Structures are given as C-alpha cells and as structure tokens.
Amino acid sequence: MDEMHKCRLCGKQFPESEMSEEHYPAHCVGNDDIIQLNIVKAMDDLMSGHARQAIVSGMKKGLSYEDAAGAYFDNELAKDLYPKGRTARTLCRECNTFLGKYDSAYLRFYNANGDPAIVRGYQERTKIQIIKSIYAKFLSLPETQDENFDFIEFIKDESMSVYSGEWRLYFVKRDFSTDLMGLADIGTGKLDFEEGVVYELSDDRFIFNLMNFEKHSCYEMNSIFDILNRNYSLIVGVGENGGYHGQVMLTDLFRQMQEQDERREFFP
Numbered sequence: 001m002d003e004m005h006k007c008r009l010c011g012k013q014f015p016e017s018e019m020s021e022e023h024y025p026a027h028c029v030g031n032d033d034i035i036q037l038n039i040v041k042a043m044d045d046l047m048s049g050h051a052r053q054a055i056v057s058g059m060k061k062g063l064s065y066e067d068a069a070g071a072y073f074d075n076e077l078a079k080d081l082y083p084k085g086r087t088a089r090t091l092c093r094e095c096n097t098f099l100g101k102y103d104s105a106y107l108r109f110y111n112a113n114g115d116p117a118i119v120r121g122y123q124e125r126t127k128i129q130i131i132k133s134i135y136a137k138f139l140s141l142p143e144t145q146d147e148n149f150d151f152i153e154f155i156k157d158e159s160m161s162v163y164s165g166e167w168r169l170y171f172v173k174r175d176f177s178t179d180l181m182g183l184a185d186i187g188t189g190k191l192d193f194e195e196g197v198v199y200e201l202s203d204d205r206f207i208f209n210l211m212n213f214e215k216h217s218c219y220e221m222n223s224i225f226d227i228l229n230r231n232y233s234l235i236v237g238v239g240e241n242g243g244y245h246g247q248v249m250l251t252d253l254f255r256q257m258q259e260q261d262e263r264r265e266f267f268p
C-alpha cells in the first residue's frame, strides 16, 4: 500500500500519488537547476589564489570577467544538487493548485525586483497574495516539517488580510554583499537562537527569513508587510555583518567541512 502523506496546508492524509511535486522556490524564480556551491573549495581556492588564476586564464582566452568567473564556478565549484529544481511532496494537488494564484502575484513582485515605485501601484489584494505566497513556500522546506505554523488559516482563507500570529517574515534584495563572489547560492537553512528559530529560503533575487521572534535590530531587513505601506522602501543587501544569511552560509560551510573530514576518516 502507498505510504500516506499529510498535506501541510489542508492537513488531510493522501497517498503519495495524490501529492503534488511542488517547487520551492517556484520554478519561474530561479528554481530550475539548483547547484550547491562547494564552499570549502571556494575558500581554499580564494586563499591559494587558484580562483584568481582560473578566472584570469579564462579572461586571457577572451572571456569577460563575468563569463570567466561563471565558467570557473560551473566547472570547479558547482555540484548538481537538484538538476530538475528543488521539489518536495508536502502539499496535496488541490492545495498546490490553490497556491498557484498566489505564486503568480509573487512573480510580478519578483519581475519588478521589489521596486517600491511599481509595488505601490499594486492592488491591496495582490500585495496580500504576494505575502501569502512567501509564507506558503516555507511549508515545503525540509527544515520546517516538524513545525506547527499558526499562519495556515491566513494562507487558506483568501479573504483574510490580517495575520497576527507569531511568525514574522523578513526579506532583503540580493546584491554583492549577500553572495560569495557574486554567485547566488539559493539554499535553505535553519538557525537556532535563544529567542527562537530562523528559517531561510531564497530565490535568484531575494532572501527570506521566517522567524518566531522580532529580528535583532542590528540586521536591517524589510518586513514582508512593509509592502502594504505607502512609504515602503526596499532594503538591499545584508551589510557588513552579513545578517542571518551570512550565518546560514557559515553554518553550511562548517557542515560541508565536517562532511569532508568524516569522508577523510573513512577514506584517508
């Protein structure tokens, strides 16, 4: 018999064949061919000068800096992690279809780069759908599968425009400060703090953190509800302290280093 899965939105049980295969982030916003950055090798290469050599030698062959860096990245640092994009089976088909309309609102926000001049012109309803779309994406994260979220009703009920639960959602637009060597690594992650937990999800243009406490004031980020305000202005990058995103990347670095050490122990 088919193993039963619980849909994260409606809460009903379904056999695997009735579950959707949803993309997080959505297919159209960069989730079509996800690679994992080999951060340990990237650091080694930066220290030893190999990264620079590889890029310079590409440029000597006539490539632009971007293309030479891209080639080095693809050939030496990238591992195909999810060649078909990152998917999960956490929603039933009906719920996944339902969330599709929120995703199309989010796509408008993404295509507009979150530009306040454009976003201010959206209808209130569209802005609420953008917010719900991002909250909903966190349901599919492997890291959140044991979490009991209090925003399920807010997502499920299309007419609900106010959410007053404990989960805050912050975001920044990506720039050079968010990406190692300008290369976007769209991973997911989780950080534990004394105050609570921080989950991360990102796409090609934005980094999102869902957390059950008020963000630390040293990290400048937009609340997703800022987009409802007439004076909404967009926060770009994570600044010098790296924000939560920097910590997610460091955690990933240490995990990769540890995995490498463990492999060395078994296969010296």
Ligand SMILES: [Zn+2]
Pocket (backbone or CB within 6 Å): 007, 008, 009, 010, 011, 012, 091, 092, 093, 094, 095, 096
């Ligand atoms: Zn469902």
